[in-house]
Amino acid sequence: MTDQTLLSLIVSPLVEDTLVDWLLARDEVLGFTSAAVNGHGSSVHAMSLAEQVSGRRRQVLFQLHLPVAQAESLVAELKQDFGNSGIHYWLAPVLACGHL
Secondary structure, eight states: OOSEEEEEEEEOHHHHHHHHHHHHTOTTOOOOEEEEEEEOSSOGGGSOHHHHHHTOEEEEEEEEEEEHHHHHHHHHHHHHHSTTSOOEEEEEEOSOOOOO
């Protein structure tokens, strides 16, 4: 068991570049992964007509693992700097991590 947590962020492609720069400027963030993903769900009010027809919304997933306290602090800073940007996040425990 580790004291690490996995922080996942789902963001609009419009926020992607700004968030990349923001994360790279943080000393506690040693690295992260990002990938294009499709969001599916019941919040059609936030979807364009084309997204409603296709049944998906283009999003970007960011994932990084770091100690729990640092992740919680990072989320607090995200709330301050990216409030009302629609970022969805979650924290999940990391059972093990390392390099092979």
